[in-house]
Amino acid sequence: MVSNTVSFHKFAKRSQNQKIILAAAEKVFAEAGYAGATTQLIADVANLPKANIHYYFKTKEDLYRQVVYNIFDIWMEAASAFDTELGPREALSRYIDKKMDLARTHPYGSKVWATEIIHGAPIIQDYLEGQLLEWSQDRSKHIQRWIENGEMDSIDPAHLLYMIWSTTQHYADFGHQIETLNAGKPYSDAQWQIAKLSVKTIILKGIGLTPS
Amino acid sequence: MVSNTVSFHKFAKRSQNQKIILAAAEKVFAEAGYAGATTQLIADVANLPKANIHYYFKTKEDLYRQVVYNIFDIWMEAASAFDTELGPREALSRYIDKKMDLARTHPYGSKVWATEIIHGAPIIQDYLEGQLLEWSQDRSKHIQRWIENGEMDSIDPAHLLYMIWSTTQHYADFGHQIETLNAGKPYSDAQWQIAKLSVKTIILKGIGLTPS
DNA sequence: GTCTATACACTGATAGAC
DNA sequence: GTCTATCAGTGTATAGAC
Numbered sequence: 001m002v003s004n005t006v007s008f009h010k011f012a013k014r015s016q017n018q019k020i021i022l023a024a025a026e027k028v029f030a031e032a033g034y035a036g037a038t039t040q041l042i043a044d045v046a047n048l049p050k051a052n053i054h055y056y057f058k059t060k061e062d063l064y065r066q067v068v069y070n071i072f073d074i075w076m077e078a079a080s081a082f083d084t085e086l087g088p089r090e091a092l093s094r095y096i097d098k099k100m101d102l103a104r105t106h107p108y109g110s111k112v113w114a115t116e117i118i119h120g121a122p123i124i125q126d127y128l129e130g131q132l133l134e135w136s137q138d139r140s141k142h143i144q145r146w147i148e149n150g151e152m153d154s155i156d157p158a159h160l161l162y163m164i165w166s167t168t169q170h171y172a173d174f175g176h177q178i179e180t181l182n183a184g185k186p187y188s189d190a191q192w193q194i195a196k197l198s199v200k201t202i203i204l205k206g207i208g209l210t211p212s
Numbered sequence: 213m214v215s216n217t218v219s220f221h222k223f224a225k226r227s228q229n230q231k232i233i234l235a236a237a238e239k240v241f242a243e244a245g246y247a248g249a250t251t252q253l254i255a256d257v258a259n260l261p262k263a264n265i266h267y268y269f270k271t272k273e274d275l276y277r278q279v280v281y282n283i284f285d286i287w288m289e290a291a292s293a294f295d296t297e298l299g300p301r302e303a304l305s306r307y308i309d310k311k312m313d314l315a316r317t318h319p320y321g322s323k324v325w326a327t328e329i330i331h332g333a334p335i336i337q338d339y340l341e342g343q344l345l346e347w348s349q350d351r352s353k354h355i356q357r358w359i360e361n362g363e364m365d366s367i368d369p370a371h372l373l374y375m376i377w378s379t380t381q382h383y384a385d386f387g388h389q390i391e392t393l394n395a396g397k398p399y400s401d402a403q404w405q406i407a408k409l410s411v412k413t414i415i416l417k418g419i420g421l422t423p424s
Numbered sequence: 425g426t427c428t429a430t431a432c433a434c435t436g437a438t439a440g441a442c
Numbered sequence: 443g444t445c446t447a448t449c450a451g452t453g454t455a456t457a458g459a460c
Binding site for chain 4: 250251252262263266270271272
């Protein structure tokens with residue numbers, strides 16, 4: 001029993017430190033880019049000695065890889081909010097809401113993702129060609145069916161998806177610019193509500209629906 | 213006369229080399245990020261010795277600064293396509309068209325801009341607070357007037373601008389992802405046409421207009 | 425103006441004491 | 443598991459020959 005307890009505590013501590021490092025790394029990778037993010041800076045933000053970073057993650061690339069996988073997983077889970085059984089208005093409304101919420105709660109992850117894609121997806125390419133392609137094709141088929149059923153306007157589904165992705169992620173990736181144009185102040189709860197509603201209203205009306 | 217000729221040639225060569233270096237730097241900064249872009253790599257792409265880069269641009273930061281200023285100038289010039297005297301439908305149509313054209317012709321510049329903002333605008337902050345803020349406020353006022361005149365739906369002008377920026381720039385910044393989801397092939401002329409039309413259709417209809 | 429050689433600083437990673 | 447000291451490699455920038 002003693003050994004079990006020790007073992008449990010060790011794993012708990014390991015898991016806890018890994019979480020702290022991952023959170024620090026996400027922030028530093030987002031703000032400085034992959035090459036600009038030094039392990040020393042990540043260690044400082046995590047409030048740990050530099051060597052500990054390498055103890056928990058063998059290389060800087062491994063750490064970066066974990067950060068990118070994490071945000072991808074979070075987004076793919078959110079993508080299930082795009083539930084085609086609900087019909088176009090409700091499915092798209094919920095998906096946009098979910099993506100806007102994530103832009104607010106996970107801005108660093110979104111920024112890391114953006115630079116990863118901008119640099120040609122050196123790490124996440126396999127996932128783009130796998131999970132993301134599969135999900136996109138599945139949802140595109142359902143959108144096509146809605147169009148054929150006269151439930152929404154005729155629009156190339158890919159461009160509808162790109163519009164949702166770009167518009168929602170913009171509030172994370174370009175948050176600094178938005179804040180600058182907002183008198184240098186971050187959005188309040190009320191302003192986030194208006195942003196969400198504005199995005200939903202324009203997109204849904206733009207394809208012949210009314211927001212829910 | 214001889215000295216004038218020599219002088220002329222020297223300036224021409226200087227100007228020419230600077231253009232070659234700027235084009236190479238734009239590409240390398242876009243694909244590798246600021247810290248990841250080595251002067252050696254920029255020199256290789258420009259097909260010049262590394263020392264020549266430092267001869268024409270004192271520091272790497274100066275070179276980066278020029279690249280960022282260039283894309284900002286190009287965008288601000290395009291922003292004049294948003295001619296409020298044309299009325300909402302025509303002004304917005306032309307502006308979206310222009311931004312989509314720039315996403316296609318200047319993808320590297322767009323990517324450099326995106327990472328600059330993602331990293332907190334360390335170089336371009338003054339321009340955000342100056343020219344960009346001024347332009348945004350001016351156009352927002354005109355949009356407000358259109359709304360009051362019943363020429364378009366009631367939408368917070370800032371969010372309409374963000375939607376245009378994010379959607380159009382997405383085709384440059386996330387071009388790699390779009391290409392991956394397009395069977396790994398870059399967009400054809402016809403596909404770019406569809407993209408432009410899709411973006412314009414959704415946004416204009418989304419605010420109560422019909423595309424021109 | 426061009427280019428080679430090099431100085432100087434910094435970074436990722438690890439060895440080894442605790 | 444933790445942390446200090448250190449190494450090997452790489453980067454920016456420049457000096458100086460041509």
